[in-house]
Amino acid sequence: MPNYSRINTDGEILEFFRKGGSKSKKDSCYYAAKRAHKVFPSAYASGMIAKCRKRKAGKSKKKK
Secondary structure, eight states: OOEEEEEOTTSOEEEEEOOSSOSOOOOHHHHHHHHHOSSSSOHHHHHHHHHHHHHTTTTTSOOO
């Protein structure tokens, strides 16, 4: 993570860090469940996410 520094009017050095990866990344199953259910989060939506992730479990690995 690159840091950026800036000098204050008093001569103090202030360091700022760019917030690029602080949010957790959501997958397609999360967004599909969110579109399908009015009340989110709910037990039905969580079940839908779990089933979707279970179906996709072996598909993300590269085949040799």
